[in-house]
Amino acid sequence: MSRRLFPPCRFACLAAALLLLSGAAASAAEGMPQLNFANPLTLAQIVWGAIIFAVLYVIFARSSLPQVAEVLANRETRITGDLEAARDAKAAADTAVAEVNAATARARSEAQASINAAVEQAKKEAADRARVLNERLEQQLQTSEGQIAAARNSALGAIREVATDTARVMVSRLTGRTPDRQAIDDAVGQALAARGQA
Amino acid sequence: MEPAEPTIDALGQFRLFPSLGMLGRSVNFTQANTFMVIGGLLTMALLYYGMRPRAIVPGRLQSAAELAYNFIYDMCVSQVGEEGKRFFPFVFTLFFFVLMGNLLGLLPYAFTYTSHIAITGALALMVIVVVTIVAIRENGTHFFTEYFFPAGTPKALAPLIIPIEVISYLSRPVSLSIRLFANMVAGHVMFEVFATFTVMLAGLGLFGPLIAVGPVVINVALVGFELLVACLQAYVFAILTCIYLHDAVHLH
Amino acid sequence: MNENPDGTGPPRGGEPSFEERLRAARGRKRLDEPPASRGGSAAGGGFGQSPLGIGLRVGVEMVAAMAVAVGIGWALDHWLHTAPLFIALFVLLGGAAGVLNVWRMFAPRPERTPRA
Known part of the structure; x- marks a missing residue:
């Protein structure tokens, strides 16, 4: 930004300075101090400058810069180490999470299996008990049916006797004579047969 | 320019004086050397005081010191290549020698030693001598034939190519030193000229002091600009050194 | 609001996940790259950008080359007593060297590969 601002400004400055310099050129004609090599100081400053530069170079190269390099290297190894550690920790965490997930899934499936087995077992036991009960009931039913049939049969047998006796008594009372036994038997038999109960 | 008016002594600021009293006078130790x-x-204060905490997470001053270190280090490695690491202390010293000369010169009462062609010339000469020594060490005498007369050039062109390349090579220290010298002198002459201008205008009747504000404003803007130039010229000096070192190591 | 229904993907509003940040940090340090590819990238010596700056640099390069050439020419003449010959020749060569300097200034830097 400042760069954009400067060139025109610098042009103006240069123009003004050159204008003034041309005026000042006369006073500068005796020479720039920089080019006054007659002055022993001009060359002396080079000698001292060379000595100072050499001393600075040795100090920087031997002491200052290695010290900075050491700090930078320390940081580099530290950051690298930390990043490696972070990556390793992350990997470890990831495997741990995966293990936990796997264990959870395994436990869940095992629990499901045992639940299923228990339910199966319970169902089977219930079915067994039901079957036994059914069998017993069936048995009792059959026994009862047998008893009922026997009772009915005996009752039906008694009906014929009762009917025969009743018929003979009724006939003897009505007619006053003893009816033929055989005939009554046949009549009762016929009547029973007609009702389908003989 | 009327002779009655105060003359513009734009160059007096570059005059050398012995420094450090009698001792300095006796060994010709100038204010430039001071x-x-x-x-x-x-x-050194930046590097030692700044790096003193030796912190993993650097503070402000340590960041500045590390920035300075990394800036020059990256410059060496990116411009010269892996071999650049060997020249890093040299380029670092060179850069800060020039930068400090440029920046200190912007302070009032300070002396800009980079405004002396003798100093910039000596620096440039040192650079070119170092570059040449490096080139000969890296490539032996093969350097001369390869550098000044690249393989594949027609033999007939040798009388033309070789002098041109030699001139080009020898002009490097000249342009290196003149560039820095001219930039510094131009900036400081402009400071001086506008400052003198202010003084002259201020004593010029009723409206003089009012108009005199103009050159002051220009000088304030100039200080900002010269700060930029001071850093840029130090950077240019250092990076050109790196480029020359690259050429010396890799031959073009 | 910015809850993440499933705890995986890039979570909560713009803040990169730990994984992404770790990867970015490692990328900055180039830890995951093969060590061979860690070369410095070409930094291109671009400096002195303003038109005035470029003009000044071109001028300085030309003047420097010319000064060296005239110096050599004058010295040769002085030594061999061939007054205007070498200085005239070297003025031409100096101009050519100045152009070469300027061309080198703007020409793209050749590849940084050491030649055989």
Whole structure:
């Protein structure tokens, strides 16, 4: 930004300075101090400058810069180490999470299996008990049916006797004579047969 | 320019004086050398005082010191290549020597030693001597034939190519030193000219002091600009050194 | 609001996950790259960008080359007593060297591969 601002400004400055310099050129004609090599100081400053530069170079190269390099290297190894550690920790965490997930899934499936087995077992036991009960009931039913049939049969047998006796008594009372036994038997038999109960 | 008016002595600021009293006078120790020492001490202060915490997470001053270190280090490696690491201390010293000269010169009463062609010339000469020594060490005498007369050039062109390349090579220290010298002198002459202008205008009747504000404003803007130039010229000096070193190591 | 229904993907509003940040940090340090590819990228010596700056640099390069050439020419003449010959020749060569300097200034830097 400042760069954009400067060139025109610098042009103006240069123009003004050159204008003034041309005026000042006369006073500068005796020479720039920089080019006054007659002055022993001009060359002396080079000698001292060379000595100072050499001393600075040795100090920087031997002491200052290695010290900075050491700090930078320390940081580099530290950051690298930390990043490696972070990556390793992350990997470890990831495997741990995966293990936990796997264990959870395994436990869940095992629990499901045992639940299923228990339910199966319970169902089977219930079915067994039901079957036994059914069998017993069936048995009792059959026994009862047998008893009922026997009772009915005996009752039906008694009906014929009762009917025969009743018929003979009724006939003897009505007619006053003893009816033929055989005939009554046949009549009762016929009547029973007609009702389908003989 | 009327002779009655105060003359513009734009160049007096570059005059050399013995420094450090009698002792300095006896060994011709100039104020330029004093400012070299100050610049060096400031750089060392930055590196030692700044790096003193030796912190993993650097503070402000340590960041500045590390920035300075990394800036030059990256410059060496990116411009020269892996071999650049060997020249890093040299380029670092060079850069801060020039930078401190440029920056200290912007302070009032300070002396800009980089405004002396003798100093910039000596620096450039040192650079070119170092570059040449490096080139000969890296490539032997093969350097001369390869550098000044690249393989594949027609033999007939040798009388033309070789002098041109030699001139081009020898002009490097000249352009290196003139560029820095001219930039510094131009900036400081402009400071001086506008400052004198202000003084002249201020004593010029009723409206003089009012108009005199103009050059002051220009000088304030100029200080900002010269700060930029001071850093840029130090950077240019250092990076050109790196480029020359690259050419010396890799031959073009 | 910015809850993440499933705890995986990039979570909560713009803040990168730990994984992404770790990867970015490692990328900055180039830890995951093969070590061979860690070369410095070409930094291109671009400096002195303003038109005035470029003009000044071109001028300085030309003047420097010319000064060296005239110096050599004058010295050769002085030594061999061939007054205007070498200085005239070297003025031409100096101009050519100045152009070469300027061309080198703007020409793209050749590849940083050491030649055989």
